Amino acid sequence: MESLIRQSTKVCPFVNKISQSASAASALRGSANISALAKRCPVMGTAVGSARHFATAGGNAATAAKVSSEQAHDAGLQSGLVGEHATQESTFDYDGVFENDIAKKRLDKSYRYFNNINRLANQFPLAHRDVEDDKVTVWCSNDYLALSKNQEVIDVMKKTLDKYGAGAGGTRNIAGHNRHSMKLEAELAALHKKEGALVFSSCYVANDAVISLLGQKLKNLVIFSDELNHASMIVGIKHANTTKHIFRHNDLAHLEELLKMYPKSTPKLIAFESVYSMAGSVSDIDKICDLAEKYGALTFLDEVHAVGLYGPHGAGVAEHCDFELHRRSGIATPIDPQTKKEIRTTMGRVDMITGTLGKSFGTVGGYVAASKNLIDWFRSFAPGFIFTTCLPPAVMAGASEAIRYQRTHLNLRQDQQKHTNYVKDGLKELGIPVIPNPSHIVPVLIGNADLAKKASDMLMEKHKIYVQAINFPTVARGTERLRITPTPGHTNDLSDILLNAMEDVFNELQLPRIADWERQGGFLGVGDKNFVAEPNLWTKEQLMLSDTELNPNIRDPVIENLDVSSGIMKF
Structure with missing residues (x-):
C-alpha cells in the first residue's frame, strides 16, 4: 500500500495534493475510506457514482465496471492523464473502400x-452542352x-x-413563414380538394418525413409497399x-393476402x-382504396409523375378516375x-397524396395534401x-402560378399525350421495343447496361439528341432502358427526327427488337403474345375537349389561406 501511495503521488495531482498532509496519506491506507475520497477526485468522482448506480439498479458488476472505466477514461482524456494507446496502429483505409466501391460500379456498367x-428557356426543347454553340434536343426531361x-x-x-x-x-419555424408558402399550400389543397397541404424542400423529403413519422408515432403500424415504389x-x-411487407407490383391479390394476416x-x-x-405502369387506385377500407388501412399515394398530366385540372390519376365529375364541378368538390x-370521389378516398413542384410545375419542392x-x-x-x-419566396410564387396556369390549360395535357402516342406508334412501326404502359412514359427496352450507355452516347454525339440511359439501381439489372418523355413542345417534326435516329442506333449497335424478344418468349410485356395491354x-x-369546356370557376379563383399553414389557434 505504501508503495502504491508513493507511486500515485507522482502521477496523480489529486493524490499528490492530499498526501501532502500526514492525516490524508493515512486516510488513503484504509480501504473503507478510498471510495469516499475517490468521490472528491475530479477524474474518479463521476465514475464511482455511476458505478454504484448501475451495480445497485441492475446488480451487474461487469456493466458497472465497464461504465466507470469508460467515464474515467473520458474524464482522463479531458485532464490529460490518459495516454493515446492506438498511436502505433495504421489508419483505416478510407480511400481504399471508396475506390473499391467505385471500381465495382464501373465493372458492372452501373x-x-x-x-x-x-x-434554353427561349429555345425549348433545345439545350447547349459545354459550348453554347453545341446544341442538342432534350427528350428525357x-x-x-x-x-x-x-x-x-x-x-x-x-x-x-x-x-x-x-x-x-x-x-418556417424560425424565419421562413410567409405569404408565399401560405398561398402555395392553399393552391395545392384546392388542386387535390383536400383540407390542407404542407410544402417540403422536395418530394423525396416529403415522402421520407411523412412515412417515417407515421411509423414512429403509430404504435405497431404495419406498412404495405409496392415493390416498385420510389427510393x-x-x-x-x-x-x-x-x-413492413412488400407486395408484387400492382398485384392486388398479393396485397390482400398480406393484409389478411393482421x-x-x-x-x-x-x-x-x-x-x-x-x-410507366399505373396503379388501380380505387381497388387499393377498397382494400384499405376493408382491412382498416390508411392510403399513401405518390402522384409525383402524374400531377399536371392527368385529370381535367392536373391533379393526377386520382382526379382522372372521375374525370367528368371534376371537369363539371371545376375547383369545387362534386355535389350530387x-x-x-x-360525392365521394377516388381523390377524396385517398388519405394522403404527395407530389412534386419540380416536374410538371416547373420549379422545385414537394408537398403532401391531406385532412x-x-x-x-x-x-x-x-x-x-x-x-x-x-423554399425561396420566388420559387413558391412561381409554383403557385404554374399550378394556376396549368389548371386552365387542358390543351397542355392533351398535347403531351398526343405527342407521346405519336412516338410510341412510330417506335412500334420500326419494331423498336417499348415496355407497354397506359401512361406518358416511353421506356425503350435495351436489357444491357453497356449497350444502353452506348445507345445514349450515340444519340448524343451523332444525332444531337439527349436521352439518358437508365440502369441499376434505378431499374433492375437486365432491364436497362432509354426513357423518353415527350412534352407539348415535342412536335411531330421533332419526333420524326428522333425516330430516324433511334432506327440508326438500333441498326448500328444491333440492339434487340420486338421480334428478338418474342423469340425469347417475351420480356416485361415486350414480345409477349399473352400480354394484354391496358x-x-x-x-x-x-383528348377532344377544349379549354372552354372546363368549368369557368377555375379561372382566377379566390383561394383563401389555410389556418393549418400557420397553426390552428385555440381559444
Whole structure:
C-alpha cells in the first residue's frame, strides 16, 4: 500500500495534493475510506457514482465496471492523464473502400456519367452542352409541361425575387413563414380538394418525413409497399422502423393476402404510386382504396409523375378516375344534385397524396395534401419539415402560378399525350421495343447496361439528341432502358427526327427488337403474345375537349389561406 501511495503521488495531482498532509496519506491506507475520497477526485468522482448506480439498479458488476472505466477514461482524456494507446496502429483505409466501391460500379456498367445539359428557356426543347454553340434536343426531361420556361411563371418569379430577395431566411419555424408558402399550400389543397397541404424542400423529403413519422408515432403500424415504389418511399419505410411487407407490383391479390394476416384493429398503411416513372405502369387506385377500407388501412399515394398530366385540372390519376365529375364541378368538390351531398370521389378516398413542384410545375419542392388534422400533425412533428429551410419566396410564387396556369390549360395535357402516342406508334412501326404502359412514359427496352450507355452516347454525339440511359439501381439489372418523355413542345417534326435516329442506333449497335424478344418468349410485356395491354388513361373523347369546356370557376379563383399553414389557434 505504501508503495502504491508513493507511486500515485507522482502521477496523480489529486493524490499528490492530499498526501501532502500526514492525516490524508493515512486516510488513503484504509480501504473503507478510498471510495469516499475517490468521490472528491475530479477524474474518479463521476465514475464511482455511476458505478454504484448501475451495480445497485441492475446488480451487474461487469456493466458497472465497464461504465466507470469508460467515464474515467473520458474524464482522463479531458485532464490529460490518459495516454493515446492506438498511436502505433495504421489508419483505416478510407480511400481504399471508396475506390473499391467505385471500381465495382464501373465493372458492372452501373457507374453514372452526368451530361452537361443547359436547357434554353427561349429555345425549348433545345439545350447547349459545354459550348453554347453545341446544341442538342432534350427528350428525357421531367419538365413534362415545359412550365419552367413559361413566361407568366418566370415573370412572377422575377417580381417576387426583386421584392423579397433570394432566400426565405431559414426554417418556417424560425424565419421562413410567409405569404408565399401560405398561398402555395392553399393552391395545392384546392388542386387535390383536400383540407390542407404542407410544402417540403422536395418530394423525396416529403415522402421520407411523412412515412417515417407515421411509423414512429403509430404504435405497431404495419406498412404495405409496392415493390416498385420510389427510393424516397423505401427510405421512409426504413426510417419508420416498423413491420413492413412488400407486395408484387400492382398485384392486388398479393396485397390482400398480406393484409389478411393482421386484425382490422392493427394500424396499417398502404404506400403506392399512381404512375411508376421508369415503367410507366399505373396503379388501380380505387381497388387499393377498397382494400384499405376493408382491412382498416390508411392510403399513401405518390402522384409525383402524374400531377399536371392527368385529370381535367392536373391533379393526377386520382382526379382522372372521375374525370367528368371534376371537369363539371371545376375547383369545387362534386355535389350530387339530387341529395345535395358531397360525392365521394377516388381523390377524396385517398388519405394522403404527395407530389412534386419540380416536374410538371416547373420549379422545385414537394408537398403532401391531406385532412386538416393530418397536415397539422405533420407540421407539428415531422423533423423533415420542422428543421428544413423554407423554399425561396420566388420559387413558391412561381409554383403557385404554374399550378394556376396549368389548371386552365387542358390543351397542355392533351398535347403531351398526343405527342407521346405519336412516338410510341412510330417506335412500334420500326419494331423498336417499348415496355407497354397506359401512361406518358416511353421506356425503350435495351436489357444491357453497356449497350444502353452506348445507345445514349450515340444519340448524343451523332444525332444531337439527349436521352439518358437508365440502369441499376434505378431499374433492375437486365432491364436497362432509354426513357423518353415527350412534352407539348415535342412536335411531330421533332419526333420524326428522333425516330430516324433511334432506327440508326438500333441498326448500328444491333440492339434487340420486338421480334428478338418474342423469340425469347417475351420480356416485361415486350414480345409477349399473352400480354394484354391496358388502354391509355386518356380516352379519345377526353383528348377532344377544349379549354372552354372546363368549368369557368377555375379561372382566377379566390383561394383563401389555410389556418393549418400557420397553426390552428385555440381559444
